[in-house]
Amino acid sequence: MTAAYVALEGGSVVEARCRAPGTSHGELVFTTAYTGYEESLTDPSYEEQVLTFSYPLIGNYGVREERFEDDRVHPRAVVARELTDDVAEWLTEEGVPAVDKLDTRDLVGQIREGGAMKCGISAGPDASPEKAKEALADCPGMSDHTDIGAQVSVSQRETFEGGDGPDVALVDCGAKGSITDSLLDRGATVHVLPYDVSPGEVADLDPDVLFVSNGPGDPANFAAAQSLVEEFVGEIPLAGICLGQQIVARALGGTTEKMDFGHRGVNQPVRDLRSDRVVMTTQNHGYTVAEPGPKLDVTQVNVNDDTAEGLESDDLDVITRQYHPEANPGPHDSLDFFDDVLAMVGDERRTPVAAD
Numbered sequence: 001m002t003a004a005y006v007a008l009e010g011g012s013v014v015e016a017r018c019r020a021p022g023t024s025h026g027e028l029v030f031t032t033a034y035t036g037y038e039e040s041l042t043d044p045s046y047e048e049q050v051l052t053f054s055y056p057l058i059g060n061y062g063v064r065e066e067r068f069e070d071d072r073v074h075p076r077a078v079v080a081r082e083l084t085d086d087v088a089e090w091l092t093e094e095g096v097p098a099v100d101k102l103d104t105r106d107l108v109g110q111i112r113e114g115g116a117m118k119c120g121i122s123a124g125p126d127a128s129p130e131k132a133k134e135a136l137a138d139c140p141g142m143s144d145h146t147d148i149g150a151q152v153s154v155s156q157r158e159t160f161e162g163g164d165g166p167d168v169a170l171v172d173c174g175a176k177g178s179i180t181d182s183l184l185d186r187g188a189t190v191h192v193l194p195y196d197v198s199p200g201e202v203a204d205l206d207p208d209v210l211f212v213s214n215g216p217g218d219p220a221n222f223a224a225a226q227s228l229v230e231e232f233v234g235e236i237p238l239a240g241i242c243l244g245q246q247i248v249a250r251a252l253g254g255t256t257e258k259m260d261f262g263h264r265g266v267n268q269p270v271r272d273l274r275s276d277r278v279v280m281t282t283q284n285h286g287y288t289v290a291e292p293g294p295k296l297d298v299t300q301v302n303v304n305d306d307t308a309e310g311l312e313s314d315d316l317d318v319i320t321r322q323y324h325p326e327a328n329p330g331p332h333d334s335l336d337f338f339d340d341v342l343a344m345v346g347d348e349r350r351t352p353v354a355a356d
């Protein structure tokens with residue numbers, strides 16, 4: 001068995017088996033999702049993180065490109081109890097180190113106790129505990145990645161023609177492909193814009209909706225997208241998913257903070273405060289909105305810890321979600337979010353979550 005080592009903040013080093021060689025580091029986080037590894041591993045929100053799967057067997061239904069959310073793997077390394085050959089080969093081709101045959105239950109327990117932590121990984125024929133520790137010592141904190149948007153965004157506008165629906169300007173801070181697909185499915189035309197697009201370029205486009213995507217890292221490091229929201233709020237309907245919700249909140253006078261270990265999985269319960277309906281949601285975030293600010297109402301909360309899951313303003317035409325209504329992976333219970341976003345165009349806005 002080719003060796004691998006995972007060095008953790010605090011000094012411990014865990015021995016593992018190499019499934020894809022290399023040296024890497026990142027913020028060690030875990031997802032409890034038991035399916036959807038193809039989607040999670042290609043989700044740009046995991047940029048600069050090392051993803052641990054708490055579910056013990058990853059890869060048992062192969063690797064299919066049609067499930068990918070982007071054209072490359074985003075976590076800097078992958079940790080699981082057991083990775084199949086299919087996934088090991090894929091990650092080897094992608095140059096993303098992967099390790100298995102370690103006690104992921106213990107690792108997840110440590111992250112829950114100590115919070116998301118930095119780690120260093122050394123895997124392959126030349127692997128050593130020292131190399132893993134050196135990689136850990138070089139690991140920046142998540143908030144130190146001050147221009148992380150540049151690593152995941154399109155560099156110029158890409159337009160996807162839809163039907164007769166509205167024109168959506170999607171600010172790509174690391175967008176999952178399923179967000180564009182969900183809008184196209186509803187007849188919208190989607191203009192995918194760089195994360196640092198100027199207000200002038202958006203004004204020239206004259207979209208019907210400004211939509212801020214999900215993405216990696218600290219929302220405080222997306223100043224350009226925040227300025228866009230400040231510029232266009234009240235002029236154009238605004239939507240946001242995950243990082244997008246955090247950026248919109250910050251732009252409208254709210255605050256964000258880092259969570260201990262975040263929410264990552266496909267069964268996070270969310271209560272809509274107006275209908276009292278609870279839906280299961282897909283989540284992947286380590287920051288959260290602490291204060292929504294004076295202009296936004298918290299309309300949905302996480303049942304487990306009461307954090308803000310939905311923010312809205314009827315007056316300003318703003319709807320955002322902290323979770324991932326586009327699913328992929330996970331439940332489809334919240335796909336109607338996209339109907340609600342498009343319904344802000346014109347006068348026919350519906351109640352965001354219908355009571356049963």
Ligand SMILES: NC(=O)CC[C@H](N)C(=O)O
Nearest residue numbers: 214215217242243286287
């Ligand atoms: N999925 C996302 O958009 C993640 C948002 C942000 N990077 C966080 O960790 O909170």
